[in-house]
Amino acid sequence: MLALPYRLILLSLFSITAFAHSVTRTTTTNLAQRDTNVTKDNFVTQVGEKLMVNGSEFKFLGTTAYWLSSLNTDEDIDFTLGNISQAGFNVVRTWAFNDVDQIPENGTWFQLIQNGTLTINNGTNGLQKLDRVMELAQKHGVYVLLSLTNNWNPHPTDTVNITDPLSVFRFGKRDVPAGANNTRPRGTLSNDYGGMDLYVRQFGGPQEHDQFYTNQTLVSAFKNYTSQIVTRYRDHPNVLSWELANDPRCNSSVSASPGCVPQNVTRWHADIAQHVKSIDPNHIVSTGHQGFRCVGCPKLFPLQTAPPPVVSPAPGSRRRNAVPLTRERLMRERKEAFKKSRAAAKRSTGEGGIRIRGRWVSTPTRRQLDPGSTADNGSFGVDSEDIINIPDIDMSSIMLFPDQNSYGPNDPNLPPFNNTVNQGLDWIRQHAEVGRVFGKPVTLSGIGIVTQENAPDFVPFNTTVAPFASDANTGTTPGQQPFATNAQASDALNQWLNAGVINGIQGMIQYQWTQPGLTVQPGTVINSPTSPVDGQTPTTPVNTQTGTSPNDGYGTNDVGSLAATIQSVGQNFLPNT
Secondary structure (H helix, E strand, O other): OOOOOHHHHHHHHHHHHHHHOOOOOOOOOOOOOOOOOOHHHOOOOEOHHHHEOOOOOOOOOEEOOHHHHHHHOOHHHHHHHHHHHHHOOEEEEEOOOOOOOOOOOOOOOOOOOOEEEEEEHHHHHHHHHHHHHHHHHHHHOEEEHHHHHHHHOOOOEEEOOOOOOHHHHHOOOOOOOOOOOOOOOOOOOOOOOOHHHHHHOOOOOOOOOOOOHHHHHHHHHHHHHHHHHHHHOOOOEEEEEEOOOEEOOOOOOOOOOOOHHHHHHHHHHHHHHHHHHHHHHEEEOOOOOOOEEEEOOOOOOOOOOOOOOOOOOOOOOOOOOOOOOOHHHHHHHHHHHHHHHHHHHHHHHOOOEEOOEEEEEEEEOOOOOOOOOOOOOOOOOHHHHHOOOOOOOOOOEEOOOOOOOOOOOOOOOOHHHHHHHHHHHHHHHHHHHHHHHHOOEEEEEEEEEOOOOOHOOOOOOOOOOOOOOOOOOOOOOOOOOEEOOOOOOOHHHHHHHHHHHHHHOOOOEEEEOOOOOEEEOOOOOOOOOOOOOOOOOOOOOOOEEEEEEOOOOOOOOOOHHHHHHHHHHHHOOOOOO
C-alpha cells in the first residue's frame, strides 16, 4: 500500500492548520445566488460507473458536517464552507432534515412531527438556514450531498438492538445514568436531528423501527417532507446527490419486527428513489447505506444481463475482472487469505510471531471459525447488491466505521488492528467490483476511526452516552479503550483511501469536519466557548465567546496525522484541484 513519508505528513499538517484559519469572516450580503438558467450539463450526472459534470468526469473528496445548517449565523456557515473549500474538499455531506417533536426554544428545526401531524418550518430558523448553506456552498465551489433522513435517533425509552463488536455499546434500555455526559444541546450529535424513529414514535402503531419502511402512513409522511426539500432545490446545480437515508437498516435503538427482511428495505429504496426522480430529474439519487450484503438471498432487482463492458484500467490500477459475488467465492477468498497469513506467521520467526510495521507481535493461538460475517448474511436487513440495481438509484455507497461495525470475520493469525485494516481493504475492493458488475459508481460516503485521543468524545450512533468520557460510569479503564493510536488511524485511513483510488471508487467522504471559531449561543450546537489549541494563534477576530463545532469522536482538525493523510490522498485523487 502507499505510505506517506513523514516529511510529507508534516507538510500537509502545516497546510491543513493554515487552511483552518485562512478564510476570514465576511458579511454575507452578496451571496452567490442560484442560477436559474442552468442546463443539464451543469448538474452532476451518472454515466455508467462515472459521475460527469460539464462534460468531464467528476471525482470528489468530501467531508461531513451534519450540523452545518444549525450554526448560529450566516457568517459561521460562510466561514466553515470557506475553510472546507480551502482545505481541498469539493463536497460536503450534511443533513437536509431536522425533525423535532416539540418546537425548541433555541436553535434550528425544519419539521415538527407531533401526534401524526407534520409542520414545515420555512422561517429564518428553519429551511431558510438550509437555503443559506446551498447559496454559500455555491459561492465557495462546494457541492452538497443532502441526506434526507437518519436511521438513528435514540430515545431514553428505546430498546437498543444493534450488533457491534464492542460489548460496551450494548446498553439494553438506553438509560441516561447520572454523570454520563448527556447534557449536550439538541443537535450536537448526528443522531439528534430526528429521523426514522421519530416518525415511528409520533404516528402511533407498532413501535418497531421497520414500520418506517412498510407502514404506508409513515411512508407517505416521509414522502411529504421529501417533496418539500427536493422541490426546493431541484434546480440548484450544487446539489451533488439526494441521499435517501443515512445508514438505513432493519434495526436501530428501536427494535425491528420479526418480519423485517432485506427485501423490505430494498422496496423502500425503490419507492423513495422513484418519488424523488418524479420531482427532480436533474440530480442523481444515492443510497447512504453502509454496504451490508445478503449474499445468496433472492433479489427483487436481479442482474438480468451480462455485466457491461469494462474499460481497461489505467496504468498502476489493481482492478480485476468484475464478477458477481457468491457465498462460495467469499468463503474461498477468506480461507485463502487466512491460510496465507498463517503461513506468513510461521515463516516470519521461529517464535511464531508476525512482523507488523517493523515490530514483532505474538501470533494468537489458531482457532477454527466460520468465515461468514453478519455484514454478508442479511442480518442488518440490507442487500446492497439488490439496491444498486434499482433503476432509479444512480450511485451506491459504502461506509467504514470499524469502531461500531464489523465488516468481516477476524483472521485468528493477525492482531486486531491488522484485521481492521484488511477488512476495510476487502470491503472497498469488493464493493468497487460490484459497481463494475452493475455499471454504476460506488462512493465511500463515510469513513472514520476513533482514536485514543478522541475516545472521551466518542458517542456511538445508537446512543447519546459517551462510554469513554472521564465521567462515564462504564466499568472500563483507559487501558481497556479499544481504539487506535493516531499513527495507526493515520495508517489505516491512508491505506483505505488509496485503495479507493486504485479500485475506482468515484468519491470519498471523511467523517467528520471540525471547525473552531464559531459564534456561541446558549441552547444551540455551539453552546459554550472553547479555547484555542495550545501553540496555535487564532487569525479570526479576538472573541472570548467562540466555540468549536460538535465532535462525536471523529473530529479531525485536532488529530494532525489523520488530517494530513486525508489532505495528501486528496491531492493525488483530485490532481486538478
